Amino acid sequence: MLKKQDGILILVLLVIAAVFFCGYRLWNRESPEEVVVYVGEQEYARFSVKEDRELLIETENGTNRLILKDGEADVTEASCPDKICVHQSPISETGETIVCMPNRVIITIEKASQRMNVNKS
């Protein structure tokens, strides 16, 4: 049998858990996102998704033109033969990627906070 006090304690814990959960969700949503360009294993460029800009990614294998506008990143031109990267849909959500295999270019969206965690460790 639960005593009345135990009931209150459980209630308080539930409320605390709910507050943390909502806070985390809010934080997660508002955490800034960044477009990150990798060439091979190397980070080539990184900037906020909120910027509107155009980037010519030049690698030893070829070039990709990346357009970032209204929070969406898209490859509009590439020197690769298959043009798969050009045909891929624009990305705007964390974890989405555009990959250009021939040029070894990976464009992805990451939370800025992910980088901070990496730096700490």
Ligand SMILES: [Zn+2]
């Ligand atoms: Zn490509």
